Amino acid sequence: MSMVESPGVQGRVSGAIPPETLEFIRKVRERVGTVVVGQDVVVERLLIALFTGGHLLLQGVPGLAKTLLVATLSKTIDLHFARIQFTVDLLPSDILGSEILDQRTNDFRIHKGPIFTNLLLADEINRAAPKVQSALLEAMQERRVTIGNETFKLPAPFLVIATQNPIEQSGTFELPEAQLDRFMLCHRLDYPAREEEKEILRRNAALGIRREDRGAVARTEFDAMEGGPVATTEELVAAMEAVHDVYVSETFTEHVVEIVTWTRKHPLIELGSSPRAGIALLKGSRARALIHGRDYVIPEDLFALAEDVILHRIRLTYEALADGVTGADVLREILGPYGVNAERNGRHA
Numbered sequence: 001m002s003m004v005e006s007p008g009v010q011g012r013v014s015g016a017i018p019p020e021t022l023e024f025i026r027k028v029r030e031r032v033g034t035v036v037v038g039q040d041v042v043v044e045r046l047l048i049a050l051f052t053g054g055h056l057l058l059q060g061v062p063g064l065a066k067t068l069l070v071a072t073l074s075k076t077i078d079l080h081f082a083r084i085q086f087t088v089d090l091l092p093s094d095i096l097g098s099e100i101l102d103q104r105t106n107d108f109r110i111h112k113g114p115i116f117t118n119l120l121l122a123d124e125i126n127r128a129a130p131k132v133q134s135a136l137l138e139a140m141q142e143r144r145v146t147i148g149n150e151t152f153k154l155p156a157p158f159l160v161i162a163t164q165n166p167i168e169q170s171g172t173f174e175l176p177e178a179q180l181d182r183f184m185l186c187h188r189l190d191y192p193a194r195e196e197e198k199e200i201l202r203r204n205a206a207l208g209i210r211r212e213d214r215g216a217v218a219r220t221e222f223d224a225m226e227g228g229p230v231a232t233t234e235e236l237v238a239a240m241e242a243v244h245d246v247y248v249s250e251t252f253t254e255h256v257v258e259i260v261t262w263t264r265k266h267p268l269i270e271l272g273s274s275p276r277a278g279i280a281l282l283k284g285s286r287a288r289a290l291i292h293g294r295d296y297v298i299p300e301d302l303f304a305l306a307e308d309v310i311l312h313r314i315r316l317t318y319e320a321l322a323d324g325v326t327g328a329d330v331l332r333e334i335l336g337p338y339g340v341n342a343e344r345n346g347r348h349a
Contacts, residue, residue: 016245016295017242017290017293017294017295018238018242020235020238021235021238021239021242021290022293024231024235024236024238024239025047025239025290025291027076027230027231028047028073028076028077028230028231029043029047031072031076031230032069032072032073032076035068035072035221036065036068036069036072036221037192037196037199037200037203038192038193038196038199039064039065039069039189039192041187042058042069042187042189043069043073044288044291045185045187045308046069046070046073046161047287047291048185048284048287048288048291048305049159049161049184049185050073050077050157050159050236051236051239051240051243051287051290051291052184052240052243052283052284052286052287053157053158053159053240054159054183054184054185054280054283054284055140055159055160055161055162055182055183055184055185056159056160056161056162056183056184056185056186056187057125057161057162057163057164057180057183057185057186057187057312058161058162058163058164058186058187058189059163059164059165059166059186059187059188059189060163060165060166060188060189060190061165061166062165064189064190064191064192065221066163066189067083067121067123067163068221070083070119070121070161071083071121073119074118074119075229076229076230076231077229077230077231077232077233077235077236078229078231078232078233079118079119079157079233079236080117080118080119080155081117081118081119081121082114082115082117082119082120082121083114083120083121083123084114084120084121084122084123085123085124086122086123086124086125086126086127086128086132087127087128088127088128088129090128090129090132091132092131092132092135093113094113094132095113095114095115095132095135095136096113096115096135096139096145096146096147097110097111097112097113097115097116097145097147098110098111098113098147099111099147099148108148110147110148110150110152112147112152113145115136115139115145115154116145116152116154116155117155117158118155118156118157118158118159119159119161120158120159120160120161121161121162121163122136122160122161122162122163123162123163124163124164124165125162125163125164125175126164126165126172126173126174126175127172127173128173129173130173130176133173133175133176133179134176134178134179136160136179136182137178137179137182139154139158139160140160140182140183141182143156143158157236157240160183162183166188177271177313177315180312180313181274181276181313182276183312184276184280184283184284184309185280185284185305185308185309186308186311186312187308188308203221204221207219207221239290242290243283243286243287243290244286245295246286246287246289246290246294246295246296246297247295247296247297248282248285248286248296248297249296249297252285252297252299252302253282255299255302256278256281256282256302257278259281259302259306259310259334259335260272260273260275260277260278260281260310262334263277263310263313263314263334266330266333266334267317268316268317268319268320268325268330269314269315269316269317269320269330270315270316270317270318271314271315272313272314273310273313273314274313276313277309277310277313280305280309281302281305281306281309284301284305284308284309285297285301285302285305286301288301288304288305289301303335306331306335307328307331310327310331311327311328311331314327314330314331316330
């Protein structure tokens with residue numbers, strides 16, 4: 001499948017992006033880079049989710065700095081951060097909060113849970129029982145929480161960043177389709193490159209120790225997050241507004257619809273993408289264009305994000321799985337040769 005933008009898009013210039021927004025993006029990426037080595041694509045996905053109000057699922061083996069990335073981002077921008085370690089005995093009230101009886105007044109009062117924050121890290125989300133996973137559905141979709149008979153709005157911005165280990169299956173519960181569909185992006189982390197891993201070791205060796213009380217403890221990468229935020233919430237809001245000023249051509253929109261429709265018609269796909277996939281592709285492409293200094297989207301944005309937007313929303317047929325076909329194989333077929341090249345170029349941009 002080929003994709004050609006209209007001449008009007010090619011003739012546009014990127015001067016419409018406020019310089020303050022470009023400076024905000026530069027400061028955030030630079031500060032994160034002082035703590036986390038490499039992972040530029042993951043940082044880009046985090047910013048896309050933050051700028052569009054979408055939720056992000058990070059898949060990767062332990063030790064790839066998933067938690068460190070999210071914690072660093074929250075300290076880089078003036079945002080409230082909370083982390084929940086998902087376990088099999090976790091209860092919905094441990095996330096949302098609960099009604100507590102005040103014995104002095106015999107009245108119930110609301111105790112709000114850790115979900116009332118800006119950045120919520122749901123660590124190893126697939127270790128919690130389905131009842132707990134479903135407790136996030138209302139919050140992720142409607143940005144509100146119901147406790148007892150009362151409904152509370154969540155802070156703005158509100159973003160769920162969940163992690164899961166795709167390898168270990170013992171003691172885990174597969175996320176249902178309804179839950180997966182609410183994640184705008186699902187990014188799969190890989191091991192760092194050789195030079196990046198050498199830099200990680202060098203930085204770790206230089207951390208030293210930290211004195212505490214009468215003893216000392218070895219410093220970790222979390223201790224390297226020094227200094228206050230380099231960006232404000234107002235700057236983040238300005239970037240979110242700038243995303244909506246990014247131009248999307250009619251041709252681009254038609255191709256988004258075409259790709260999503262093909263996931264529902266392909267003979268090897270049992271369950272295709274919902275309309276949320278098309279919305280995520282458009283929003284994500286606009287945010288990615290902004291991050292790369294453009295006020296218009298190009299095919300590279302679409303194909304760079306297609307895997308993260310679509311793969312977790314489709315389910316292959318039993319015959320395809322038996323033949324060893326993967327979702328990535330089918331997606332490459334849908335995108336076509338041009339899409340593969342554009343995706344490859346986008347990842348190295």
